[in-house]
Amino acid sequence: MASGSPVQHGGDDKLSTTTDQNFLQKHVSFFDRNHDGIVYPWETFKGFRAIGCGYVLSTFAALFINIGLSRKTRRGKFPSLLFPIEIKNIHFAKHGSDSGVYDTEGRFVSSKFEEIFLKHAHTHPNALTSDEVMAMLKANREPKDFLGWLAGFTEWKILYVLCKDKNGLLQRETIKAVYDGSLFERMEKEKESAKKNA
């Protein structure tokens, strides 16, 4: 598993290579379109567009994600109205009522990933139905953690809507790929090749 701290060079914010990144950093790096270690709102917008989302969802995502997460990733710094998200600190943007698959450092926890399917995949061993996703979200809820509930709901709902298969199932490999960020690269390539073949 690729884990550990990102390697820093010369005091700048750049991560040396993607292989030094933990899974949560990989999850968000797709959205760092110019690879400078920072995700600005317009990059979140471009990333959402690149994976096939419409203008409305991409605009809301860029506003909510960057306004919501920017400060958490810039501890001790003055708030910036450009709402940058610093990828090296993305683990500080974790919320409550999550699955626990990312640990507090942003690393991937295999046992928690397996737990999703052991606890919630009743219809098919390696996939979740829409109802099973909802049941998982309810089971993950911590009391009165309304922002955490909303964040979890949004993440899993968008994932389900964008990536369910033709039988309405969210496949295990799709969920694995969202955790390491490779899903977004794949979606972008699929969108590009669909455009070429149109």
Ligand code: HEM
């Ligand atoms: C279509 C785009 C995206 C989808 C479908 C998505 C989906 C997800 C999913 C399913 C999780 C796992 C939650 C859990 O384990 O319960 C997650 C976690 C997370 N995502 Fe995304 N995400 C997207 C884009 C982004 C972007 C652009 C950012 C920030 C720049 C981001 C930041 C995070 C963070 C910080 C977590 C950790 C939450 C936690 O474990 O508490 N995501 N996301």
Ligand SMILES: [Ca+2]
């Ligand atoms: Ca950037």
